[in-house]
Amino acid sequence: MSIDHWRQAWEQLIAPGSPFEVVTPADGGPRYFRHAPRNLLQVIDAARVHGDKEFVVWQQQRLSFAAYFDAVDRLAGQLAGPLGLRPGERVAIAMRNQPAWLVAFAAIQRCGAVCVPLNSWGLHDELLHGVEDSGARLLIGDEARLALLQDDLAASGRTFIVVGRAAAAKLPAHCLRYEDLLAAAPLPVAAVDIEPQAPALILYTSGTTSRAKGVLSSHRAICQALAALEFQGAFCALTSPERIAGMLSSGFASTTLMAVPLFHVSGLHAQFLSALRGGRRLLLMYKWDAEQALDLIRDERCTQFNGAPVMMQQLLASPRYGGADTASLFGLGLGGGASSAGLLDEMLGRKPQVIAGSGYGLTESNGIGAAVGGDVFAYRPAAAGWPLPIVEVCIGDDPSQPLPAGREGLIWLRSPTLMEGYWNLAEASQQTLRNGWLDTGDLGYLDEQGFLYISGRVKDLINRGGEKISAVEIETCVSDMPGVLEAAAFAVDHPLLGEVVALAIHGAAASLPADQQVLAFIAERLAAYKVPAQVYRVDQPLPRNATGKVLKAELKARLGSV
Incomplete structure (x- = not known):
């Protein structure tokens, strides 16, 4: 296919009447997908149709969609009933990747509450900051996080729901066992009508140089982001027919190996929620290890792996990659950092028919910005891709004065996926969101064909x-x-x-x-x-x-x- 054919496919997908129809508001607001879900409850409940199909695999646990939703409904009944959780209240999750994380997220949304995923890699101060800053009165987490926080939570009267604690073990004050809540008699959960602009999520930024900020996102922003991810999948399929045909003819069930954390948009949106909505199987890793990942790909016949460039590099460095152990692997995705030309060449060279891709986005944009995949990725592997249909990109010091193609400058984004602002940080919000545009802090440029390239960080410049x-x-x-x-x-x-x-x-x-x-x-x-x-x-x-x-x-x- 030529680039003209790719553009035609793009326009076909977003045209009136299409599932990915894009609306341009008369009031000059950002473009949006007409048929995106209204709220996260619609996203979650749509997956109930998959019934006994296997959904989650983690260590010795295997859950079908039906078993997953049974756990979601049981936990939601306990949260909304005895624990008195009300719409708009915040509930934190602090644990490593495991099925209980996925259950907790959906149960919180089922109650109309706001989910606050915390960095499970964080130590005491970072975790406590997230709990106190968000105002969460409930925390769902594992034993390791309980050990770090139990004294502080007890002192403030916050309730901790601990996952995986032995039934015979004594519980600290203000602490409940997750497994006991699921085993209790199921309780009804009153239906909640969640408006698209209602708050859904507070994700804390990585905070590499300062205290992490809470990024507040609405249901609409996340649903538009999920629709954008689905659009990219459809566009990739439409423009890479031979690659897709190879994957379909293999007979392997669509299975994603998930090694990135759920408290980040790449794990939560692009992998968990996308798999849930699409009825795909999800294989969770507790901790990244390249050799263990190859074992899981071999044993569970994983078809898709998305990870940071350093993870991909470690996978490709193994002599097992490209052999029988990865025969099922048809999709590779990159995100979370810049990739070297050598890594991109190796990805394409070692498995020429792989459906490779990468993307660019921020926590503040719910992971949405630009994306590239399949044949288009092979054409421009170093690019972040074309800005997605609901995303406007501007390069320059001010979005009202964009630089011409090829000129490097500050990247600004405008889309319906942007955050509402930083939680309780009005000044920082105003500095980052200006007249509907997001100051990404990244440097880059658009080429003559509209591809976005990322060249660095404004704050990661060395002044020699x-x-x-x-x-x-x-x-x-x-x-x-x-x-x-x-x-x-x-x-x-x-x-x-x-x-x-x-x-x-x-x-x-x-x-x-x-x-x-x-x-x-x-x-x-x-x-x-x-x-x-x-x-x-x-x-x-x-x-x-x-x-x-x-x-x-x-x-x-x-x-x-x-």
């Missing part, structure tokens, strides 16, 4: 004597070097230049290149002023937060003590 250097550019460059598995560039102080570039690289000790080899490799590809002044060869994986972003402050502190 007045020359601005993108850390991402250096990281993606050196990631193409044999032996380098991970890389992080950052600024270090310099008495004359203000800042210079430092670079940390990680890989197997036997194959990690020497400092001078690294500097020579970069010098051949980038301007001289971008060549690092210091290279650190690190024997441990780089510290990352739950969304896969390198914790550069922690890394710098670690290296400073070496």
